[in-house]
Amino acid sequence: MNILVTGGAGYIGSHTVRLLEKTGGKVVVYDNLVTGHKEAIKNSLFVEGDIFDSEKLTDTLKRFDISSVVHFAAYSLVGVSMVNPREYYHNNVVGTLNLLDVMLANGVNKLVFSSTAAVYGEPETSLITEEIAKNPTNVYGRTKLIMENVMADYSRTYGLNYIALRYFNACGADVAGDIGEDHQPETHLIPLVLKACLGKTDKLKIFGEDYPTTDGTCVRDYIHVNDLGQAHVLALKALYNGHGSAVYNLGNGNGFTVKEVIEAAEAVTGLTVPKEIAPRRAGDPAILVAGSQKIRQELGWQPEYTDINKIIETAWHWHQQNPDGFAG
Ligand SMILES: NC(=O)c1ccc[n+]([C@@H]2O[C@H](COP(=O)([O-])OP(=O)(O)OC[C@H]3O[C@@H](n4cnc5c(N)ncnc54)[C@H](O)[C@@H]3O)[C@@H](O)[C@H]2O)c1
Numbered sequence: 001m002n003i004l005v006t007g008g009a010g011y012i013g014s015h016t017v018r019l020l021e022k023t024g025g026k027v028v029v030y031d032n033l034v035t036g037h038k039e040a041i042k043n044s045l046f047v048e049g050d051i052f053d054s055e056k057l058t059d060t061l062k063r064f065d066i067s068s069v070v071h072f073a074a075y076s077l078v079g080v081s082m083v084n085p086r087e088y089y090h091n092n093v094v095g096t097l098n099l100l101d102v103m104l105a106n107g108v109n110k111l112v113f114s115s116t117a118a119v120y121g122e123p124e125t126s127l128i129t130e131e132i133a134k135n136p137t138n139v140y141g142r143t144k145l146i147m148e149n150v151m152a153d154y155s156r157t158y159g160l161n162y163i164a165l166r167y168f169n170a171c172g173a174d175v176a177g178d179i180g181e182d183h184q185p186e187t188h189l190i191p192l193v194l195k196a197c198l199g200k201t202d203k204l205k206i207f208g209e210d211y212p213t214t215d216g217t218c219v220r221d222y223i224h225v226n227d228l229g230q231a232h233v234l235a236l237k238a239l240y241n242g243h244g245s246a247v248y249n250l251g252n253g254n255g256f257t258v259k260e261v262i263e264a265a266e267a268v269t270g271l272t273v274p275k276e277i278a279p280r281r282a283g284d285p286a287i288l289v290a291g292s293q294k295i296r297q298e299l300g301w302q303p304e305y306t307d308i309n310k311i312i313e314t315a316w317h318w319h320q321q322n323p324d325g326f327a328g
């Protein structure tokens with residue numbers, strides 16, 4: 001397996017790269033470092049490049065005799081996508097279309113794609129399974145749903161073989177403590193809660209206290225980044241073993257409110273999170289909780305981290321060791 005990992009210098013990408021390296025395959029990271037960190041790549045080959053750069057992509061596929069692609073490269077912030085849709089459609093849709101063109105032109109037809117729970121929007125059921133209606137409430141979710149539809153069409157017509165993984169909320173860090181979440185600026189709940197504990201940011205803003213949930217704050221399904229990474233390893237192996245194109249949810253099946261996450265972080269750190277109630281953030285659905293039976297049954301995926309405190313502990317370890325992220 002010679003694998004190209006676009007966006008492999010990013011948060012989920014770098015954790016997945018570490019797990020892919022253990023399979024014995026050759027791993028080549030391709031990233032323009034717009035939000036990623038070169039320091040997050042410890043062992044794999046690294047090519048600094050953009051998914052819009054067809055020439056460099058073609059050269060990289062040929063030079064390393066690549067036979068599959070794991071595609072993380074994208075913009076992924078719900079809030080930003082609502083105020084800057086053009087950037088999101090451009091990078092996530094046009095950029096991915098370009099990558100697909102280059103792959104197919106070079107005979108590479110295996111792809112694992114980062115999709116998202118955001119494709120579902122505001123589901124009417126409490127546990128989300130893959131086949132329910134997709135009505136994204138934000139631009140980011142729409143960009144990923146467009147690409148899922150494109151891949152289904154390319155699979156039918158051009159022989160693309162893809163597995164799209166719809167992640168719920170990625171969090172945590174590798175227990176080694178040398179890679180972790182470092183977005184600039186950070187917008188994700190768990191790192192912001194922990195940074196607030198460390199006095200690295202202002203008070204945590206709780207976005208909305210009037211949602212139809214137990215305590216009025218949004219519910220999310222938090223999944224450890226290494227459990228996500230392991231699913232990519234399984235998906236890739238399945239594609240090499242002749243598995244057809246498929247779409248899977250990836251979550252723990254347990255929802256936590258924003259306030260419950262804060263309480264868990266306070267229990268793990270022994271510190272108090274400075275916080276205040278703020279208005280709702282545009283585009284946020286009230287509740288997103290995954291039904292992940294399909295990937296468990298079909299690919300044998302089994303998450304290792306199912307306890308929110310344990311997940312937060314791994315993130316806390318990273319933030320304590322690296323309070324200024326990779327720049328520290
Ligand atoms: N973080 C989450 O909770 C979450 C949940 C669901 C889906 N996802 C998806 O997972 C993927 C990775 O997310 P992440 O949290 O690791 O984000 P990230 O920003 O840490 O990683 C994205 C990586 O892609 C690179 N990149 C972006 N545009 C590029 C381009 N045009 N050319 C080359 N490289 C480019 C960035 O430099 C970065 O290294 C994204 O596709 C995201 O939409 C993330």
Ligand SMILES: O=c1ccn([C@@H]2O[C@H](COP(=O)(O)OP(=O)(O)O[C@H]3O[C@H](CO)[C@@H](O)[C@H](O)[C@H]3O)[C@@H](O)[C@H]2O)c(=O)[nH]1
Pocket residue numbers: 076077078079115116117118167168169170187188189190192204205206207208218219220258281284288
């Ligand atoms: O300072 C903050 C940050 C977040 N939140 C809330 O915390 C929850 C989680 O927010 P965040 O960590 O920003 O993640 P999401 O917006 O749920 O999106 C993440 O999870 C999605 C899947 O569910 C992915 O598709 C996205 O890429 C990824 O950013 C939401 O209800 C937010 O409103 C706050 O209250 N205050």
